[in-house]
Structures are given as C-alpha cells and as structure tokens.
Amino acid sequence: MNYQSEDLKNALAAEYVLGTLRGPARQRFQKLMMQFPLISDATQTWEQHLNGLGQKIPPVTPDIVVWQRIEDQLGFVAQPTKTNVVAITKSKPRIWQSIAGLASAAAIVLAVLLFSFQPPLQPEVQQLALMSNEQADLLWALEIGADTISVQATKKLIAKSDADYELWIVAVDGRPPISLGLLPKVGKLVLSKPQLFDQIEIAALAVSLEPLGGSPNGSPTTVLYTSELVIL
Template sequence: MKVEHPRLKQALAAEYVLGTLAGRARRRFERLLGVRADLRDEVRWWERRLAPLQHGFTPQTPRAVVWAAIEKQINAQTVTALPPPAGAAAPRGLRLWQAWALTATAASVVLAIGLARELNRPPPPAQLVRVEVPVFQPLPYVALLRPGESEVQWLVTLSPERRLIRITGSGKFPLDFSRESLELWVVGDDGTPRSLGVMPDDGDGEMPMPRGLTMPAKPTLAVSREPAGGSPTGLPTGPVITVSPALRAS
C-alpha cells in the first residue's frame, strides 16, 4: 500500500479512527503505523478532532423499514419481520437489541457527516512561532585614563561591534574649553595614533567610533591637549597628558 497523497492519508486515518477501515486494509495500515510517523500524527489528529463528536449525539429512531434493511444485511439467512402493530409487545431481549442497533446506526450517520465536513474543511492556517536566540556579543575594551598626579580620571569603554565609545569622568580637568579641547586617540600596533574624537567637556558622554577604524590587536588609548575642536592635522599636536592600555573586559 503506497500512502503518499495527503487526501489519501487523511481518509485512511479517519476511517481507521472511526473503525470503518477493516480487514486486510486495516492490517496493512496498522503495519504502516509502526514505521510511518506522519501516519501516526494523522491518526492522532483525527482522534483529537472526532473525540468531541461522541458527546453531542441525540439518539434518533429510524423508520421501521430502515431497521428491517439493517437486520437483513446483518443476517442474510434470517428473514426479519416488521415490528408488530402498535399495542403488541415485543420480547424484552429483542427490544434491547433494537434500541442498541438504532442508536449505533444514528451514531454512524452523524460520524459520517462529521467526517465529510472535516475532509472538506480547509486546513488551519500555519502558525509562525518566533524563537529568540541570544547572540553572543564580545565584551568591550576598557581603559582607565588618569593624567599625571591629578585626581581627574576617565573610564573609557570601547565597543567595536556596536561602534560606540562611552566615557565616564570623575573630576574636572583644568582647561579653557573655549580655546582648547581634549582629544582621544588609539595607538595601533604600528605606533600610529588614530583619532577617536574630541572628549566631552564635562567628562561624561557617548560618541560613535570613526568609520573605517579597526581596533588593533593590542590597543593603547591616549589623551592630548588640542586646539578647540580637535587636532587640525589628524595627529596629536599638543602634549599627551595620559596613556593607558585598553583591555577586553572580563
């Protein structure tokens, strides 16, 4: 048995759950269930889908001719007469059997209708599940800059991956900021200083890293005194007041 078409898988799984798949077809399907996870999933889906139907049945009594036809098919060798006229009492065992058979017939009809509706119902829309996976971010570089014996100091944090420089200052460096600025530099492995930008006047703030700047393997940070707005040459022109290596935070 090749069961690959989605509609065929649905129909076989539904008949299996209802109990209408019988004989060799049922045995072949049960063998496939042992090796096919997709068929087991289909069977479980139909079990969940059809289980609520059994709680909503209302017994219906079919006409006498319907019962006679059912009885004839159950036992072709026995001719079953129509029920006796009104007022005539039937044997108790026969009444119980008839009641059970009528209820089972009504249940089969309801299940068949429900199965037809489920097969024609479009599948539920796919649900997108968003899974957030944490992405590892390397720790930033950190350097503590302190000019000479001054009580002033700056904690500089560089995050190359975020292209961000954060400066936290303590104390105020004696400088006429209307005429001069403090400029932050990074010195690479080749000894060439590259400007990181003019430091905030109040000693605290954030600024973006310059475009195209690549952090050296062993960076060193330095601060120099420059004309207001920073060095006009792209290299330090005034005295360097503090130097410190920058290390990866741990």
C-alpha cells in the first residue's frame, strides 16, 4: 500500500483525528507518523482543521418548554409565602435525611430529563476535501455543507495572476466533469452546491488551471490537483 499517496494519506489522517481508525490500523498509522514527516504534517493539518470546525458548533440553550416539562415531571407547584418561621428541632433527623435524599434524586431526574429533551446537534459541515500539491502543501480546504461549498485558500497557494482555478466534480460513472465554479486565490469563498452533488457518486473533486474567467469550453483545460471526499 502506497502510504505516500495524497488521497490515502489524507483519508487515513482524517480517520485518525476523528477516531474512526482503530485497533492495529491505528497503531500502524502511529508508526507511520514517526517514520514519514509528510504523514505527520498531514495529521496535524487535519487536527487544526477539525478542531476549528468543532469550535464553530454553537451551544444550544434549552427552550422554556423544557423547563416547564421538567417541573411537571417532578411535581413542582407554587407554594404560598409564609411569614411564620418554623423552628428546626433535632428530634427528627431522619426527616431531613429523607429530604436530602429526595433532593438528590430530583437533581438526578432533572439531569436525565434535560438530557432527554436536548435537541441533537446537527453539524453544518457534511464532507471535507483537501487540495494539496506534489510537495504535500495544503492549497485549498473545502467544507461541503447541505447547500454550500466553503473554500479557504491557504498561504501556501502561489496563484497565477493571468489565470484562474476551477473546481470540478469527477463522477464515478465516467460522465464529463461538472464545474462547481472558480476557486479563490486568497481568503475564503462560498460556492453554491448543486443538487446533482448529492445525486451522483463522486470519485473525486479536481482543480484545473483555466484562462481568466474559467473554462472556455465547459471542460477542464489542465487538471492540477484531485482530492477524494471525506464524509463526516
């Protein structure tokens, strides 16, 4: 197995960071990271990328209805305010032990109910792709969501001023490549994700070098890089 292959290296690095690479395969990959600096660098790139995605997931505040359901389940009712002060005697310590036990049980039930009613978090990013050159320098990082493709150009990209870079779908069934639009030369750009993206089996995404404005004939002029998709 050629572990220096860009697609295989990135796929294994992503699985390692996500924790889906387990058992002997994970142990072998750890040895490979010590043997090959390029594999170690790819793993660090994925760690930085996925950690950044995790920070983008917003916290979810429970709705007021959740608290009302919890109160109903626990049988909480509003008690009238009393002005009389009741003296606490030491003659019945078991009563206070029982109350403390009920309070602990209520806290446990509260936590369970809160967890049960918590809506599941749906990650916005569904797939990832990393476009790297032959030197394993990451040039573009792509985050594919439900309706958009977010593309971030890295500082390693030395873009040509007299040409553009175009993103393509390479389908498994052999149909002609499908253009997804021009890639940014600096910074970040969000592309629209066509419905066809989820309707066909994709072998890879490709980047081509094109005249300014994009492909003149609807087909890639010079293919520079390819990357397989990683499903999250």
